[in-house]
Amino acid sequence: MRFCFILLIFFPCLVQGQKADSVRSDLVRSADALAFTFTAPVRWKGNDWLKFGGLVAGTLALTLADAPVRKVGSMDKTEFLDGVNTVGYHYGKPYTGFVLTSGLYLTGIIFKSEWATETGMILGTSLLSAGIIESTLKPLIGRARPNENHGNYDITFLNKEAGFHSFPSGHASMAFTISMVMARRVPSVPVKIFFYGLAASTVFCRIYSDQHWISDIAFSGAVAWFCSDVIIKRMEKNKYKKKKINLDVSPLAKGLAIRATF
Numbered sequence: 683m684r685f686c687f688i689l690l691i692f693f694p695c696l697v698q699g700q701k702a703d704s705v706r707s708d709l710v711r712s713a714d715a716l717a718f719t720f721t722a723p724v725r726w727k728g729n730d731w732l733k734f735g736g737l738v739a740g741t742l743a744l745t746l747a748d749a750p751v752r753k754v755g756s757m758d759k760t761e762f763l764d765g766v767n768t769v770g771y772h773y774g775k776p777y778t779g780f781v782l783t784s785g786l787y788l789t790g791i792i793f794k795s796e797w798a799t800e801t802g803m804i805l806g807t808s809l810l811s812a813g814i815i816e817s818t819l820k821p822l823i824g825r826a827r828p829n830e831n832h833g834n835y836d837i838t839f840l841n842k843e844a845g846f847h848s849f850p851s852g853h854a855s856m857a858f859t860i861s862m863v864m865a866r867r868v869p870s871v872p873v874k875i876f877f878y879g880l881a882a883s884t885v886f887c888r889i890y891s892d893q894h895w896i897s898d899i900a901f902s903g904a905v906a907w908f909c910s911d912v913i914i915k916r917m918e919k920n921k922y923k924k925k926k927i928n929l930d931v932s933p934l935a936k937g938l939a940i941r942a943t944f
Contacts, residue, residue, distance in 0.1 A: 704791070708799070712807045715916040719811045722912055741901045748834040748895040755889035763890060770887030773880045774853030779809045779860060801867045804910075804917055808859050812909040816855045816902065825849035829892040850902040851894045857884035858906035866914055 726734070757763070772778060783806040790799025824841030825848040826832040838846055861881035865874040888894040 708803050711917060711920050712803055714920050715807050715913045716811055718916045719909060719912045720814075737901070737904050741897050741904075744897040744900055745834055745895070748828075748897055751889060751896040752828050752892070755892065757890075766883050767887045767890050769880070770857070770883035770885070771853070771891070773860070774851075774857040774884040774887065776813075776856065779805070779856055782860060782864075783809065797867075800917070800921075801863070804867070804914055805860065805863045807917070808863050808906075808910040808913045809856065811913065812855045812859045812906050813852070815905050815909070816850050816852050819850055820847035820852070823849050825895075825898070827893055828895060834895050834897070848894055849898045850905060851888050851898045852902075853884050853888055854881075854894070854899040854902035855906050857881045858903045859910055862906055862910040863914070866910070 723734075783802050785802070786798045786805065787802030789795060790797070790802060821840060821842055824838040824846045826834075826836040826838075826846050827848040828834070830836070830845045836846075841847075858881050861877040864877045868874065885899055888899055889896065
C-alpha cells in the first residue's frame, strides 16, 4: 500500500541506544492510535451513528451538485490556474506527506523537540489511517471518474480500473489530513490559513483536472477530519514518560535480594 512507507520514519534502525528505545515506544503509541481509530465504530453510541448517517445522507445530497461544479471546473485554462493546479496536485501526493512526517519526526529526535516529534508521529499515523480507508473504498465502490464521461452515478463495485477509483479522493484525503493536523498543532493563525489554503488548492486541482466529483472531495474531507481528530486525542491519552529503573542487589544468608526502584 502506497501509504505504508510513512512508517519508515519509525524504524528503530534510524537511531541507536536510548533514541532507538524512544522510537520503539513511539511505534507502539502509533499502532495503538491506529487500532483505536479503526475500532471506533464499536464504541459509537446513538449520537455518533446519527452523525455517520448524516455524513452518508449529506454525501448523497451533494451528488446533485457534481455536474454543475464540474461545468465550473471546465473553465478556460490559464497560466495562473495551471499554477494553482500544480501546487494542489503536489500537495496531495504521498511524497509530500512523507517529507513532512519524516522531517518533523527526525528533527524532533535530533534536536530533542517534543513538539516536532509528536507532530510528526501524529501526522504520519493520521495519514496512514486516512490512506487505508481511502485505498480500501476506491476499488470497493468503483465510482467512475468525471473524465470517463459515464456520469456521476456510474458505480461498478470491486472495480480494479483506475478510471473507476473516483470515490473518495486520495489527493484530497492527503491534503486535508496534513492541513487539519498542522492547523491543530500550530497556534499561529496565518500558518493555519496557509495550510488550509494549500488544501483548497488541492480541491481546485481535482475539479480543474476533471479527476473527481465534488462529493468525492467532501467525503474525503470528512474522513481526514475523523482520522486526525481521533488520533490527536488518542495520542494525547497514550502519551507517557519512560521511567528509569534502578536495580539494587544485596546479599542475604541464603541468596541475593534484588530491589527495583522506579
